[in-house]
Amino acid sequence: MFGWEFPPYISGGLGTACFGLTRHMSEQGMKILFVLPHIKGKTVQNSTLELLAGNKLDLSEAKIRKIVRNKTLKFFLVDSPLRPYMTDSSYLSKMEAIRSINDQITEITRKIKTVNTVLDLSGDYGRDLVGEVTRYAQVGNYLGATEDFDIIHAHDWMTFPAGVEAKRISGKKLIIHIHATEFDRCGENGNRQIIDVERYGMDNADRIIAVSHRTKKIIVEKYGQDPDKVTVIHNAVLKETKLEHVRLRKGFNEKIVLFLGRVTMQKGPDYFVEAANLVLKNMQNVRFVMAGTGDMLPRMIERIAELRIQEHFHFTGFLRGVELESMFSMSDLYVMPSVSEPFGITPFEAMLYGVPVIISRQSGISEVLSHVITVDFWDIEKLASGIINVLSHPELSETLVEMGHHDLEKISWHHAARKVIELYKEILS
Amino acid sequence: MVSVCFYFQVHQPVRLRTDYNFFCIGKDHNYEDSKSNREIIRKVADKCYIPANRTMLKLIRKHKGRFRISYSISGICLEQLELHAPEVIESFQELVSTGCVELLGETYCHSLAFNFSHREFREQVEAHREKIRKLFRVKPSVFRNTELIYSNDLAVEVEKMGFKAVLAEGANQILGWHSPNYLYQPAPCYKLNLLLRNYRLSDDLAFRFSDRNWDQWPLNAAKYAGWIHKVAGNGEVVNLFMDYETFGEHQWADTGIFEFLQELPGRMILTHPDFRFQTPSEVISSCQPVAKMDVPYFISWADVERDLTAWMGNSLQDSALQMAYSLETPVKKSGNTELLHTWRKLLTSDHFYYMCTKWFSDGDVHKYFNPYSSPYDAYVTYINVLNDIKETLKRLEVLN
Numbered sequence: 001m002f003g004w005e006f007p008p009y010i011s012g013g014l015g016t017a018c019f020g021l022t023r024h025m026s027e028q029g030m031k032i033l034f035v036l037p038h039i040k041g042k043t044v045q046n047s048t049l050e051l052l053a054g055n056k057l058d059l060s061e062a063k064i065r066k067i068v069r070n071k072t073l074k075f076f077l078v079d080s081p082l083r084p085y086m087t088d089s090s091y092l093s094k095m096e097a098i099r100s101i102n103d104q105i106t107e108i109t110r111k112i113k114t115v116n117t118v119l120d121l122s123g124d125y126g127r128d129l130v131g132e133v134t135r136y137a138q139v140g141n142y143l144g145a146t147e148d149f150d151i152i153h154a155h156d157w158m159t160f161p162a163g164v165e166a167k168r169i170s171g172k173k174l175i176i177h178i179h180a181t182e183f184d185r186c187g188e189n190g191n192r193q194i195i196d197v198e199r200y201g202m203d204n205a206d207r208i209i210a211v212s213h214r215t216k217k218i219i220v221e222k223y224g225q226d227p228d229k230v231t232v233i234h235n236a237v238l239k240e241t242k243l244e245h246v247r248l249r250k251g252f253n254e255k256i257v258l259f260l261g262r263v264t265m266q267k268g269p270d271y272f273v274e275a276a277n278l279v280l281k282n283m284q285n286v287r288f289v290m291a292g293t294g295d296m297l298p299r300m301i302e303r304i305a306e307l308r309i310q311e312h313f314h315f316t317g318f319l320r321g322v323e324l325e326s327m328f329s330m331s332d333l334y335v336m337p338s339v340s341e342p343f344g345i346t347p348f349e350a351m352l353y354g355v356p357v358i359i360s361r362q363s364g365i366s367e368v369l370s371h372v373i374t375v376d377f378w379d380i381e382k383l384a385s386g387i388i389n390v391l392s393h394p395e396l397s398e399t400l401v402e403m404g405h406h407d408l409e410k411i412s413w414h415h416a417a418r419k420v421i422e423l424y425k426e427i428l429s
Numbered sequence: 430m431v432s433v434c435f436y437f438q439v440h441q442p443v444r445l446r447t448d449y450n451f452f453c454i455g456k457d458h459n460y461e462d463s464k465s466n467r468e469i470i471r472k473v474a475d476k477c478y479i480p481a482n483r484t485m486l487k488l489i490r491k492h493k494g495r496f497r498i499s500y501s502i503s504g505i506c507l508e509q510l511e512l513h514a515p516e517v518i519e520s521f522q523e524l525v526s527t528g529c530v531e532l533l534g535e536t537y538c539h540s541l542a543f544n545f546s547h548r549e550f551r552e553q554v555e556a557h558r559e560k561i562r563k564l565f566r567v568k569p570s571v572f573r574n575t576e577l578i579y580s581n582d583l584a585v586e587v588e589k590m591g592f593k594a595v596l597a598e599g600a601n602q603i604l605g606w607h608s609p610n611y612l613y614q615p616a617p618c619y620k621l622n623l624l625l626r627n628y629r630l631s632d633d634l635a636f637r638f639s640d641r642n643w644d645q646w647p648l649n650a651a652k653y654a655g656w657i658h659k660v661a662g663n664g665e666v667v668n669l670f671m672d673y674e675t676f677g678e679h680q681w682a683d684t685g686i687f688e689f690l691q692e693l694p695g696r697m698i699l700t701h702p703d704f705r706f707q708t709p710s711e712v713i714s715s716c717q718p719v720a721k722m723d724v725p726y727f728i729s730w731a732d733v734e735r736d737l738t739a740w741m742g743n744s745l746q747d748s749a750l751q752m753a754y755s756l757e758t759p760v761k762k763s764g765n766t767e768l769l770h771t772w773r774k775l776l777t778s779d780h781f782y783y784m785c786t787k788w789f790s791d792g793d794v795h796k797y798f799n800p801y802s803s804p805y806d807a808y809v810t811y812i813n814v815l816n817d818i819k820e821t822l823k824r825l826e827v828l829n
Contacts, residue, residue: 251455252820289451301805305748310812311819314451326452 001034002140002152002159002166013235013345014179017211018155020238024417030424033147035162037136133197137161144169151424155179157194160201167204173427176205181218184340185266199223207427209233209420211343212364218342231423234368236413237348254287254312255332255391258355260319260346263294268337268360268377273300275337277307278384284312286391291316291327328353332397333390337377338363347372351408356400358386368411371403431610432666432707432715433657433697434624436573436596437673439478439502440539441470441509442779444800449813455820460771462800467513469798470506474514477677482520484676484687488694489529496694497529497706500673501573504537504553504560505774518564525565531708532561534569534592540776541740543574543583544727545754553773554590571596571709575778577626577670577730578737581723584615584623592621594713596670599625600728600735607720610664614718622713623722626670626730630656635671639684650689654696661703665716670730732787740781745808750781752815759827760818768825772818775811783807 001022005015022032140162144152152174154163160176167174181198182190202208202223208230210216216230250256257276261267269290276288290300290313297315304313319327328334334350334357341363348365350357359366360377373390375382390397446462488496502521510517524530536542537557542550554572561569572592574583579597587595599609607613609625633653637643645652660667672679680686698704707715731739741747753775760772784804801807822828 249456251453251457251817298803298805301808302744305744305808308748308751310748310752311816314454314813314816315809316451323452 001032002136002154002162003034003036004156004158006034006036013343014156016238016345017179017235017343020236020413021417021420023238024413025420028414028417028421030417030421033143033149035139035143035159037132037158133158133161137165140165141169144172150428151175153177153420154201157182157198157201160197160204164201164204173206174204175207175209175423175427176201177209177211178202178215178219178342179211180266180342181215181222183218183222184215184342185264187265187339195223205229207231207423209423211235212367214362214364214367215342231419233416233419233423234364234411235343235345236411236416237345237352237408238413250330252287254285256330257286257288257333257335257387257391258291258327258331258350259289259335259337260291260327260350261336261338263290263292263297263300265296266338266340267292267294268339269294269296269300270303271337271339271377271380271383272335273303273307273313275335275380275383275387276313277309278380279387280309280312282384282388283391286312286387288313289316289327289331290314291319291324293318325353328355331355333358333387335383335387336360336363336365337375337383339377341365348408348411351401351404354401356390356397356404358383358390369404369407371400371407373400430715431660431664431704432712433704434666434668434707434709434712435498436533436668436670436709437498437500437675438573438671439500439506439673441466441473441503441506442539442777443505443509443774444469444798445780445810445814447800447806447810449810449817451813454813454816456817458771458817458821460814460817461774465800466509470509470513473674473678474510474517476682477674478510478514478517479520480682480687481673481676481690482517482524484690485530486520486524486527488691489524489527492694492698494527494529495698495706497531497708497711499531499533499571499708500524501533501535502561503535503539504557505539505777507560507564522565525567529708531571531710532565532567532569533596533709534558534561534572536575538773538777539575539779540773541575541578541737541750541778541781542776543578543586544737544741545750546757547586549754549757549776550586551590570594571624571713573670576739578727579724579729580727581615581617581725584621584724585617588615588618588621594622594624594709596624596626596668596709597724598728598730598735599628599668602735603722603724603728607722608664610660610667611719612666612712612716613720613722616721616723622718624666624668624709624712625722626668628730630667631669631671634669634686635675635679638675638680638686638689647685648689650692650696653689654693654700657697658701658704661701665719666707666712738787739785740778743784743786743804745784745786745804746781749784749808749811749815752812756815756818756822756828759822762827763822763825765825768818768821775814775818780807780811784811 003018006018022034026032136158144166150172152163152166152172154160154174155177156179163174163176182194202219202225208219208225210219210230210232212234213232216232219225219230220227259269259272263269272290279286301315304310316327328350334347334355336344336347336357336359338344338360339362341360343364344359347357347359358373358375361374362377366374373386375386444462444466445460449460485498525532534554535557536550536553537560538553540553542553558569561567570592571594572587573596577596577598579595584595609627613623613625615621615623633648638648640646657667676686676690694706698706727737728735729737741750756772760769783799783801784807786804819828
């Protein structure tokens, strides 16, 4: 399995999803080698997982050093600055070259025989994204030749060249798993080259897993894939992680409405700000928090200042660990106004903290939650009135939390993992 | 006789903790980054204040009282010096005791108070007078507002408070064809005098001294004195106003700025009998205003625009300023002197300077000792702190 990120080094929902899925698949008897571009070169400590470091992979001796051993799940870390949600324009400008990525891969993999040093993905190619993707593909090529496996499973576009390479060398079947497309991240103004890599992955895959029906629709309509090739397997949530939570003391009395996610066009932070402004015209005992960072953050901060709602709207930057948990447990309402969300795992997390949620209709998660308030992302008036209703009617808030728990009971990684395994069996038979 | 009038600004803000985040609001009332404030004041003391004061004292003694200068030292800078570099206070006391050094009045916290609250402005000027009286046993009679921010209205207010003169920028937009090298009178005033900064000659030292791309580089004392001597016959006073940090901090010691300073007074007055050094108070007693100067809008000495856009005008700055001053009434109503002092320190102009988004021509100056990586970080931190003060005011039941 080729991934991008894994707890605790995550910047988004992809790592969380891979963690939940692989954990339950291994519990159901799957042996998984999980390959990861890894930035810190540190060991990820986890009792149930097995990790391998790609930067310790010595191609000359074909030796793999295992960092953590476990019977069923192996992890493979590749030292690289690769990040799943990169929109840095300096990288994007270099994406020109990705059109010919297949040629590059072939060329570089040919060179492999002369390159006999430790695979260091932050080496030659520096911070060049194309280079990183290509070198990651090289890892796919190497593993395809040396590892023993039955199926290849690649998560999102940056791993697709690696997956395709592994398939080319090994002749094994390839499944690609779409957690988000470029159309979700950037609307119609996506990067052509990234879209090309996505299509390249889909075209070369034997099967495609989509995290929602919404995503399947995009895969079929925008990437021209055969609907029969695409299987929908919804994401889930790891329930045992957060049931034990203490309500932290807030330094103030107002209720908290939370936006938590990347502050990018995809996540609809601007709609959250405008809705907050409408709410504050009607009620004062509320504070809004925007947790996360992204290219739209400066504009959001300026907008708050312009609207003069700085006494009721706060920015925390990117949160992790204790701060992240505190943020959820302090909140009275979670809002996910995503413009386009293939799935969106954070509402689950909010619900585990007993926080009611309002989500946009344009999200895959709305397909599996029946007891949440949904609004169109652009309908800020409806969003604002939803926020006011939940905050001013405790009984509504309680009902949402209670019914939400019923929804959650039906959603588990166990089911998702079983569906993936069934799909494997179907392909291999 | 032409008077050369030196005034040096001595100021360091109290910087905030850059890690003061959302989770601190209502719980953590410790806002200041005491470590970096201490380190910066120590660094500036060692690189600038101590060696520059030593040089000034030597020059005053050498020229037997003919070298005369003035300082404006902000209240919060004095506080920080008392705490972390008391020897600097002592050396300023020694300078004042020579009788050749005048201290000017300003707002205690180097604030923009005049633009937002006249009451707060008067209180801060009074607090600053008191601080100067306590430490130096003198009463300032010449005023300079934060960053030379000035207008007709300010002049009226300053005159009411008993000052005899006020300093301002000799900005092109107010001077027109006039020369900055004369004494003026603010248009609405009859007693108050106005000294205008000669920005070309001042900035030759403050900004250009070490600039190797400048066609006049390297600048020596003889050449510079020559430029000043050209004023003879068409001016009465040359006002050289600049940050004191010019000596040793903006222009490092290795640029030769201290050697330049040591040589300058001799070159200026010994080689030309018509030139002398005077402090602002001495200038107004020996010169008469030549004309009224009408300044209906605000000017300052900052950036190329010489206006207020370094501290206000973008939405971040305006919303922060508005929120800060909106807390004045409840803070004062609380009667809590410690809280009042904490709030006052948040009015220091530097906090708003850090939120400036016009990076084009003056970005480098704005980055100087700026603790934040962006104006957005500066804003978010500052607003978090104000929100905490608001919570304190609510607990004290002076705010709903």
